[in-house]
Amino acid sequence: xxxxxxxxxxxxxxxxxxxxxxxxxxxxxxxxxxxxxxxxxxxxxxxxxxxxxxxxxxxxxxxxxxxxxxxxxxxxxxxxxxxxxxxxxxxxxxxxxxxxxxxxxxxxxxxxxxxxxxxxxxxxxxxxxxxxxxxxxxxxxxxxxxxxxxxxxxxxxxxxxx
Amino acid sequence: xxxxxxxxxxxxxxxxxxxxxxxxxxxxxxxxxxxxxxxxxxxxxxxxxxxxxxxxxxxxxxxxxxxxxxxxxxxxxxxxxxxxxxxxxxxxxxxxxxxxxxxxxxxxxxxxxxxxxxxxxxxxxxxxxxxxxxxxxxxxxxxxxxxxxxxxxxxxxxxxxxxxxxxxxxxxxxxxxxxxxxxxxxxxxxxxxxxxxxxxxxxxxxxxxxxxxxxxxxxxxxxxxxxxxxxxxxxxxxxxxxxxxxxxxxxxxxxxxxxxxxxxxxxxxxxxxxxxxxxxxxxxxxxxxxxxxxxxxxxxxxxxxxxxxxxxxxxxxxxxxxxxxxxxxxxxxxxxxxxxxxxxxxxxxxxxxxxxxx
Numbered sequence: 001x002x003x004x005x006x007x008x009x010x011x012x013x014x015x016x017x018x019x020x021x022x023x024x025x026x027x028x029x030x031x032x033x034x035x036x037x038x039x040x041x042x043x044x045x046x047x048x049x050x051x052x053x054x055x056x057x058x059x060x061x062x063x064x065x066x067x068x069x070x071x072x073x074x075x076x077x078x079x080x081x082x083x084x085x086x087x088x089x090x091x092x093x094x095x096x097x098x099x100x101x102x103x104x105x106x107x108x109x110x111x112x113x114x115x116x117x118x119x120x121x122x123x124x125x126x127x128x129x130x131x132x133x134x135x136x137x138x139x140x141x142x143x144x145x146x147x148x149x150x151x152x153x154x155x156x157x158x159x160x161x162x
Numbered sequence: 163x164x165x166x167x168x169x170x171x172x173x174x175x176x177x178x179x180x181x182x183x184x185x186x187x188x189x190x191x192x193x194x195x196x197x198x199x200x201x202x203x204x205x206x207x208x209x210x211x212x213x214x215x216x217x218x219x220x221x222x223x224x225x226x227x228x229x230x231x232x233x234x235x236x237x238x239x240x241x242x243x244x245x246x247x248x249x250x251x252x253x254x255x256x257x258x259x260x261x262x263x264x265x266x267x268x269x270x271x272x273x274x275x276x277x278x279x280x281x282x283x284x285x286x287x288x289x290x291x292x293x294x295x296x297x298x299x300x301x302x303x304x305x306x307x308x309x310x311x312x313x314x315x316x317x318x319x320x321x322x323x324x325x326x327x328x329x330x331x332x333x334x335x336x337x338x339x340x341x342x343x344x345x346x347x348x349x350x351x352x353x354x355x356x357x358x359x360x361x362x363x364x365x366x367x368x369x370x371x372x373x374x375x376x377x378x379x380x381x382x383x384x385x386x387x388x389x390x391x392x393x394x395x396x397x398x399x400x401x402x403x404x405x406x407x408x409x410x411x412x413x414x415x416x417x418x419x420x421x422x423x424x425x426x427x428x429x430x431x432x433x434x435x436x437x438x439x440x441x442x443x444x445x446x447x448x449x450x451x452x453x454x455x456x457x458x459x460x461x462x463x464x465x466x467x468x469x470x471x472x473x474x475x476x477x478x479x480x481x482x483x484x485x486x487x488x489x490x491x492x493x494x495x496x497x498x499x500x501x502x503x504x505x506x507x508x509x510x511x512x513x514x515x516x517x518x519x520x
Contacts, residue, residue, distance in 0.1 A: 078202075079327075102387035105387065107317070107321075107387060108388060108390045109333070114308055
């Protein structure tokens, strides 16, 4: 599990009931120290989230989804996102919200068959890419050329699946 | 007209048998197409493209053979109101101006809304408490649709929805419950608070912000991300069973503590329904609620529970106008509603007090 603030491994796991809602937060050692989590006397996830919100606000004021034009202000006001791409654009402000809203932050349910083949295909492209790199490193250029063509074909095919 | 569908029963359609406390079970899945903005952000031309694409795809899906498809624009005000009162479409969809549609299965158990808040809202409804078969059907429909349409989906966040509260499974599982015992014993607020803590929401008869007319409540999961569909259903199901126990306990207690008062209420309700000449829908709902309760106690024959369930819908303003065959102003509706109820309850017997004594 990754730290809520940086990408390091989270070792401190907080759970607190706030206004009847359960909030969870995972932090790494360093961030936990910095946020004063090690002092249980004045610990509140609410404060941590507020600090978070304040920090995020300064960067997100100008956030806008280039695909559909939804702005961060609109999302804050209406609570609705405009398209798939919004989920990438607004991810930093969305993550803390999801934490308080749902039972977890990772999908555990149904995987659509179509997306499954797409995800599988993207993984196999990744493998060929790695093989190609290895072939180049050991100067097996004949193999590398073969793999390059294969990769080219697969990438074209990926476009049709998408 | 579209609403003619409802005056003639479909083939192989059995009359639902009602049971105490739980009226109906519903599962709704929110889905969006890849590469189209969500309906709230879409231009009319984009909504039209989504509508055409979905209508084409849905007509080939197993379980939707012989279904009825219609664009919301083509429906009259009254048709829309009827569909809302039958809980087949949301009040929001009934207000949509352009580019939205409805696909209704032949047996009327599945209704798919196109371009409501999300591109697709797949709904399956059944009488009684029956999550097993409702989920199986919703899951199969969803899989069928997905073979023709590419869904907006993210490996980490699941199905992507316009509102992040529906993210992940996109599933809202709900049950319509009749809880007069908890309402009369003033325990409903306690129950609402307790289940809210468990991530479960309680709403009135017509969803968000509506009143709990006739002591009928919609109880559903609030959280959609972080748990699998069966896990969400299991948690909701166990909470619902708990509510059923609490309701039955409250009913027994009311009967024990002040049985005469309770019987007076139920008996007067039957009297009102038999003799009224003017009745508003809220009063009708309250009387019908007491009839259902009396039938659950065994003080009225079982068929009056079925009648109450049918009347809960037929006394709504749209349905009263449907049977009149034309739009009717509110005052006259109260008279038509009373006429319908007098006719239906003409032969209703006196309530039988013996179950209270036993």
